[in-house]
Amino acid sequence: MTRGEGEAGECLWERTDNNGRICPTWGDWDMKVVSACLAGCRCRYDQRAATGADIEAMVQSGEAIPVCPEQMGGLPTPRNPAEMVGGDGFDVLDGRARVLDSQGNDVTDAFIRGAEQALRIAQLVNASAAVLKSKSPSCGSAQIYDGSFSGRMKTGVGVTTALFMRNGISVSSES
Numbered sequence: 001m002t003r004g005e006g007e008a009g010e011c012l013w014e015r016t017d018n019n020g021r022i023c024p025t026w027g028d029w030d031m032k033v034v035s036a037c038l039a040g041c042r043c044r045y046d047q048r049a050a051t052g053a054d055i056e057a058m059v060q061s062g063e064a065i066p067v068c069p070e071q072m073g074g075l076p077t078p079r080n081p082a083e084m085v086g087g088d089g090f091d092v093l094d095g096r097a098r099v100l101d102s103q104g105n106d107v108t109d110a111f112i113r114g115a116e117q118a119l120r121i122a123q124l125v126n127a128s129a130a131v132l133k134s135k136s137p138s139c140g141s142a143q144i145y146d147g148s149f150s151g152r153m154k155t156g157v158g159v160t161t162a163l164f165m166r167n168g169i170s171v172s173s174e175s
């Protein structure tokens with residue numbers, strides 16, 4: 001079932017319709033999870049957003065819910081940029097790689113915790129898909145920075161993306 005009017009014309013995205021009837025809950029339509037920075041939240045490491053008008057519109061219309069895994073994992077904003085060393089998000093989840101910030105601090109646990117919190121939200125709203133910020137060590141879905149803090153990229157996915165994919169949530173990027 002998709003967001004919009006039902007067969008009888010009743011609303012499917014408000015909790016009640018104009019007659020006070022309870023409408024279907026989150027699980028009854030196709031919700032997506034989106035990166036909060038794409039929805040205009042200034043939650044990036046440098047306290048900036050990466051706003052995408054189409055993503056904002058999805059949130060405004062009730063099609064998507066924003067999450068920021070790094071903030072949800074307990075990291076402050078602003079924060080040092082971080083990159084994965086020794087692999088990508090799947091390797092981090094499996095204990096084969098770590099996430100380090102630009103000062104050498106190990107922030108792996110916060111990244112995993114944030115991914116778990118984001119997954120919790122995704123599962124609460126029964127999301128089967130996510131649109132996440134490209135190149136991020138949490139949200140990237142094709143390319144990530146290679147761990148050298150030199151601007152070089154490598155093939156791989158972020159920690160949250162990996163956890164989403166392992167739990168049956170398809171992930172695409174905004175670009």
Ligand code: SF4
Pocket residue numbers: 035036037038043044045067068069070071133136138139
């Ligand atoms: S963790 Fe994801 S949502 Fe949060 S700032 Fe980074 S890319 Fe955006």
